[in-house]
Amino acid sequence: MQLFYAPDIDITRELPEEEARHALRVLRLAEGDTIDLADGKGFFYKAMIRSSNPKHCYVDVIARQEQPLLWHFNLHIAVAPTKTIDRMEWFCEKSTEIGINQITFLNCRFSERREIKPSRLEKILVSAMKQSQKATLPKLTGITDFQAFIQQPFYGRRFIAHCHEGEKNTLKQRYHSKEDAVILIGPEGDFSPDEVNAAIKKGFEPISLGASRLRTETAALVAAHTIHILN
16 A cells, blocks of 8 residues: 555645655656545545645545554653664664654763754654554654653653663563553663663663663664564
8 A cells, every 4th residue: 555644634635745746746646546645643544636736736535544553552762863873764764664652862971963853854754654554653852861851751661771780681571561661772882870870760770682782773673672572
């Protein structure tokens, strides 16, 4: 199923310009053709193209259907962005395909990157949502200070994955199925000891993701995938 992303379809009955261009110029769709839409809020739509021009594609909605929940927990990964942004793009794409509710980028003491451009990453999330046939778009939060982030209230379990010495259980040992979870993943230089201690004081449980030392984006994806496997 070829999906188009139309977040405001309930209001405008018009495809966003980029989606309209793809439908009309690339796929050569025309008035009277039917298309499938996702609003990123949990609903699929069946629609018929009513009128079009090079930049605008107006539709009539034929049917609206809510997608059943694909997982029964809320998964939030907060990760320090890598110096090379394409590694974060890879994580955003793959975690969306697997299933994630929210991604936040952290500014930590040893962060390699202090800025990101959410617009590029949001396009990757949209593409991955459509490719994996989902109707819900993950929420993306830009650079957030680590100390400010851990002060926020969270429902469910809170975990911090780090590589410092000390006894730590694995995520598999600590997490129970159907629990909401927020998981902190540090930069290549890891969280600082002060950051780990501050997070623990705020109720974050220290965990290990295995015996191998993983790159930041790999660790973040392993954490997301492990939650799904345990469910």
